[in-house]
Amino acid sequence: MNRSYYLDLAASGLRMPIGTHLVLHEHADHEAIMLDGLRLGTVVEEAARRFRSPMAIPVMDLKLEKESLLLSHGVAAEQIDSFHFTEAPAKDWAVDSTPRMAATCEAIRQVARNGEFVPVGMGIGPFSLMTKLVSDPITPVFLAGTGANGDEEPEVKLVERALELAMNAILPYLQAQITAGAKAIILCEPAANKVYFSPNQLSESYEIFERYVMEPNRRIKALLEAGGVDLIFHDCGELEDEMVRRFATLDPAMMSLGSSRLLWEDAALMPKTTVLYGNLPTKKFYSDALVSVADVKRLADALNQKMCATGHPFILGSECDVLSVPGSEETIKAKVEAFLA
Amino acid sequence: MLMNTFQELTDAVEKGNRKEAARLTQVLLDAGTAPLEIVESALVPAMSNVGEKFKNNQVFVPEMLIAARAMKEAMAIIQPLLTAAGIVPKYTAVIGTVQGDLHDIGKNLVAMMLKGANFNVIDVGINVPPEKFIAAARENNAQLVGLSALLTTTMPAMKTIVDAMRAAGLNNVKIMIGGAPITQQFANEIGADGYSPDAASAVDLAHKLVAA
Numbered sequence: 429m430n431r432s433y434y435l436d437l438a439a440s441g442l443r444m445p446i447g448t449h450l451v452l453h454e455h456a457d458h459e460a461i462m463l464d465g466l467r468l469g470t471v472v473e474e475a476a477r478r479f480r481s482p483m484a485i486p487v488m489d490l491k492l493e494k495e496s497l498l499l500s501h502g503v504a505a506e507q508i509d510s511f512h513f514t515e516a517p518a519k520d521w522a523v524d525s526t527p528r529m530a531a532t533c534e535a536i537r538q539v540a541r542n543g544e545f546v547p548v549g550m551g552i553g554p555f556s557l558m559t560k561l562v563s564d565p566i567t568p569v570f571l572a573g574t575g576a577n578g579d580e581e582p583e584v585k586l587v588e589r590a591l592e593l594a595m596n597a598i599l600p601y602l603q604a605q606i607t608a609g610a611k612a613i614i615l616c617e618p619a620a621n622k623v624y625f626s627p628n629q630l631s632e633s634y635e636i637f638e639r640y641v642m643e644p645n646r647r648i649k650a651l652l653e654a655g656g657v658d659l660i661f662h663d664c665g666e667l668e669d670e671m672v673r674r675f676a677t678l679d680p681a682m683m684s685l686g687s688s689r690l691l692w693e694d695a696a697l698m699p700k701t702t703v704l705y706g707n708l709p710t711k712k713f714y715s716d717a718l719v720s721v722a723d724v725k726r727l728a729d730a731l732n733q734k735m736c737a738t739g740h741p742f743i744l745g746s747e748c749d750v751l752s753v754p755g756s757e758e759t760i761k762a763k764v765e766a767f768l769a
Numbered sequence: 770m771l772m773n774t775f776q777e778l779t780d781a782v783e784k785g786n787r788k789e790a791a792r793l794t795q796v797l798l799d800a801g802t803a804p805l806e807i808v809e810s811a812l813v814p815a816m817s818n819v820g821e822k823f824k825n826n827q828v829f830v831p832e833m834l835i836a837a838r839a840m841k842e843a844m845a846i847i848q849p850l851l852t853a854a855g856i857v858p859k860y861t862a863v864i865g866t867v868q869g870d871l872h873d874i875g876k877n878l879v880a881m882m883l884k885g886a887n888f889n890v891i892d893v894g895i896n897v898p899p900e901k902f903i904a905a906a907r908e909n910n911a912q913l914v915g916l917s918a919l920l921t922t923t924m925p926a927m928k929t930i931v932d933a934m935r936a937a938g939l940n941n942v943k944i945m946i947g948g949a950p951i952t953q954q955f956a957n958e959i960g961a962d963g964y965s966p967d968a969a970s971a972v973d974l975a976h977k978l979v980a981a
Contacts, residue, residue: 509895509896510894510895510896564834566831566874567835567838570831570832570834622829622830623829624830625831626828626830626831626832627829628829628832711949711950714921715954715955717952718952751921751922754925755925
C-alpha cells in the first residue's frame with residue numbers, strides 16, 4: 429500500500445491494540461475457531477470492529493512455523509512444543525502448511541473479500557524461530573560473536589542450520605498469507621534482544637547481529653516488497669538503541685516496540701516514513717495493582733503528548749498482543765477501552 | 770602457588786574459558802586439593818561474582834551462560850569424585866516452568882545459578898503440571914521448589930501448583946517464583962514463599978528461604 433496510508437492513520441490520532449486474542453478467547457471453542465478459517469476471519473473482523481481498528485490483525489500465534497517445520501520433518505505433534513534439534517540436519521525438506529496456517533490464510537481471504545478492513549498477516553521472525561529450535565541458542569550466538577565458526581563449535585553450526593530451516597518454514601507461510609490477500613505483515617522478532625545478544629559483545633561489533641538477525645530479515649523484506657506488501661516490524665524485547673536503528677533500515681511501514689522503550693527517544697532512530705506503534709504496558713494489564721485504569725489513561729496521555737512533541741508519526745497501542753489472562757479478562761478489556769477512549 | 774591457581778580457575782570460569790577451567794581443575798586435583806574445596810573456593814565464588822556483575826548490569830545473560838558452561842566443564846571432572854566420596858549438596862531444589870508455558874531461558878538461568886551455588890538442582894523442564902512438581906519434590910526430598918512463568922496467561926498455573934503442593938502436605942518445602950510478569954505482590958497473593966526478579970537474586974532468595 430502507499431506509505432501515506434499509515435502516515436494518515438497516525439495523523440488521524442488512531443489508537444488501536446493488537447487485541448484479537450482477547451476477542452477470540454471470549455469464545456469457549458476458541459481452539460476450534462483457530463482451525464476454522466471462516467469463523468476465525470469473523471473473529472478477526474470482530475476484534476477490529478470492537479477496537480475501532482482499520483486493520484484486521486490475526487492472533488499473534490508464533491508457534492505455527494515451528495509446528496509446520498517439525499510436523500513436515502516427522503516429529504510427533506505432541507513433541508512439537510518441547511522438541512529441539514540436537515544436531516544439524518544435513519538435508520532440507522519440504523515444509524507443508526498446517527491446518528492452523530490454512531485457517532489463518534482463509535481468514536485473511538475472508539477479510540480481503542469483505543473489504544471492511546485492511547487484511548494483515550502475521551509471522552515469526554527467523555532469529556526468533558531459530559531460538560525455538562535449539563535448546564540453548566544463547567551460548568552459540570555468543571560464541572559466534574567471538575568469531576567461533578561451525579567447524580570449531582558444533583553448537584554454532586546447529587544454530588546456523590536452524591536459521592536456514594527457520595527461513596524454509598517462514599518464507600512459504602508469508603507467501604501464502606500474501607497470496608491470500610494480506611496487505612501488510614506483522615513480523616515478530618522478539619528474541620532479537622539483549623538476552624540473546626550481549627550488549628558487551630555488541631559494543632565491539634554488530635557483525636553477529638547483522639548476520640543472524642538483519643540479513644534473514646532483509647530477505648523477508650525483499651519477499652514482501654516483491655508482493656507489494658508492507659512490513660510491520662514488531663519486537664517487544666529489551667533492546668539497545670543500535671538494534672532499533674538497524675531494524676529501521678528494513679524501512680518498515682510501522683515499528684512496534686515493547687514498553688521498555690521510550691518511543692519519544694526512539695523517534696530519532698528512524699525515518700519519519702516509519703510510524704511508531706505502541707507501547708503501553710499491556711502485559712501488566714491483568715493486575716490493577718500493577719497498572720490501574722487511571723494509570724492507563726495517564727500513561728496514554730503522557731505518551732501521546734511526548735510523541736506529539738517529537739513530530740514523529742505515531743499510533744498509540746499495545747506493547748504486544750494483548751493476551752486474555754484467565755480470570756482477568758474484564759480487567760484487561762477495561763484498560764484497553766481506557767486507552768482507546 | 771595453589772592460591773594463584775584457585776584464583777586463575779575462578780577467573781577462567783568467570784570469563785567462560787572452559788578449556789582453561791578444566792585444565793586448572795585438573796592441576797588442583799593433581800596437587801592433592803580436595804574436590805569440595807575446589808568447588809567452594811573457586812567455582813562457587815566464580816558464579817557468585819558473575820551473579821553480582823549480572824545484577825549490576827556489568828555482564829548479561831550470554832556471559833552468565835558461558836561462565837556456567839565453563840563451570841560445567843570443571844564439574845564434569847569433579848562430580849564423579851564427589852559422588853565417590855559420598856559428598857552431596859546440602860540443599861535440593863526442584864525447578865520448572867509451569868503448565869502451559871514453554872519458555873525456559875529464565876528457568877535455565879536460575880537452575881544454572883543454583884548449581885553454581887552448590888545446590889542439587891532437579892530440573893523438571895517446561896510445561897510442568899502440579900503433580901510432577903509434587904512428585905519431584907517428594908522423590909528428592911527437596912527443600913525448595915522454583916516456579917517460572919513468562920506469560921501472563923500462565924501465571925494462574927503458579928497458584929494451582931502452590932495450592933496443590935500445600936494440599937499434598939508439602940508445607941515445609943519453600944516455593945519461590947519468578948518470570949517477566951511476576952511481582953512480589955503476586956507471590957504474596959498466591960501464597961508463594963518468595964519472588965526473585967532475576968536469576969542472580971534467586972540464589973540469595975534460595976539461601977534465605979532454606980535457612981529460614
